[in-house]
Amino acid sequence: MREEPLHRYIADELRRQILDEHLVPGYQLPSEHELAQAFGASRGTVRQALNQLRGEGAIAARRGARWVVLAAPLVQSFSELLSFSAWARAEGHEPGGTEVELSRRRATQHDAETLNIAAGESIYRLLRVRTLSETPVMIERTTFIEPIGRLLVDLDLDSESIYEQLGDHGIVFARARHTIDAIPATAEDARLLDIPRRTPLLRQRRASTSQTGQPLEWSDDRYRGDVVAFVIDNTAMSGNLERLLAAEEDAESGESKLS
Amino acid sequence: MREEPLHRYIADELRRQILDEHLVPGYQLPSEHELAQAFGASRGTVRQALNQLRGEGAIAARRGARWVVLAAPLVQSFSELLSFSAWARAEGHEPGGTEVELSRRRATQHDAETLNIAAGESIYRLLRVRTLSETPVMIERTTFIEPIGRLLVDLDLDSESIYEQLGDHGIVFARARHTIDAIPATAEDARLLDIPRRTPLLRQRRASTSQTGQPLEWSDDRYRGDVVAFVIDNTAMSGNLERLLAAEEDAESGESKLS
DNA sequence: CAGTGGTCTAGACCACGTG
């Protein structure tokens, strides 16, 4: 019945067995040849599935030896990554949001550079406080390019995921680059999250683009550091985490510099 | 002359062109057929290279249309990720370290669970303060399993990367899971980093395993939040970032809970 | 509708590990 690529079916099946702990860390998988026969696929197709799981950090291979189970893979949903709502529901919480402000403005120099437009062009800025089970845990300050911002006006910004709703309009987010650091809560942050000033916040700055490389939005999200953490898997062959010196890009807030 | 897989040569070549900005975001790559001819490879080999670059967030594809350049990929060296020294040098800084303490202890309950050993077994704990150009920027509290810890005693822990030195002994780190959050500096943190108490720190807790899934170490690294940030790329097809609620695992430090 | 990427096959040779 299913209209699904065979390599994905194989990957899903193996992932399910790992998550169900039928395959525990250290376990050796059957050889690619055996898997190919078992699934009625060619070896190339089996390898496509295995490489997918390797990218998720679930398994590893060494030449000459069989594939080995490393650990349960992360959930790995791209939508859960952009969307607070989708993530919260997957965690079993009731997501909420309070639209504090949606305004049309002219792009600052920073907006222009990040969104690849000219300074002074129209952009939309959205400020929301997101809640989990009534408790505010995150402040979201997002800047959208004009065509997307115009759509936002007609959307329900209070509770629904805007990314799901934008998807219905054919707006697809394909890629995002995240910069994560720790900063003290400003006076406004403290007021919105109902916490003391200078409480450590986990800040995630994000720039998202479409499938064709067109910048769609950038966002400055600040989480209560005592409630939310980020988890990243990476392996020797794949993974995309990098440390970075907090650069001079932030001339706005007086940052302390090295030497 | 070169003893290198063809698909890696192709990936390196295309990545170099993107980094050199010969290929700018939005640019359409030649078709897979054309690339195959240009590099004297089969289409399958070219696709292997393109999929590598897709995993790095550098390019994206849509059925029916050509591959599109998205952005410059991250450096993506696994060793730079584990190793403060390797990272610092790549950033053009002089890494330094002060070994504050290396001790042999009995595994706590948490050690035992993380390293998959029995509580009470021998482990080694290393505390280091790492510096960039003489300025302390990070505190590293690492716990190693006994066989690795024993090697540490003979290593130069003051300035060299222990991971590079362990590699010479055949100890290979293959996979790591990172949990990143923000916490206030404790009194000891503040003293070691020479900063005020409760300054926001970027905490990275890491668990590393070998190629066969054997846990090798876990670490609690705390960075000055105003100096170091983490950067992550992720795409709809690949990427491994996940938000997580700070769970009850940390019963040690009194964390505030949600409802 | 011509060209593109996505999927899949059947085979081949090699370098490496484990017994």
Added chain:
DNA sequence: ACGTGGTCTAGACCACTGA
């Protein structure tokens, strides 16, 4: 020595994009 994963080829069909 044998089996394993890593690499590579040549060809096929399909779904989709874009002119």
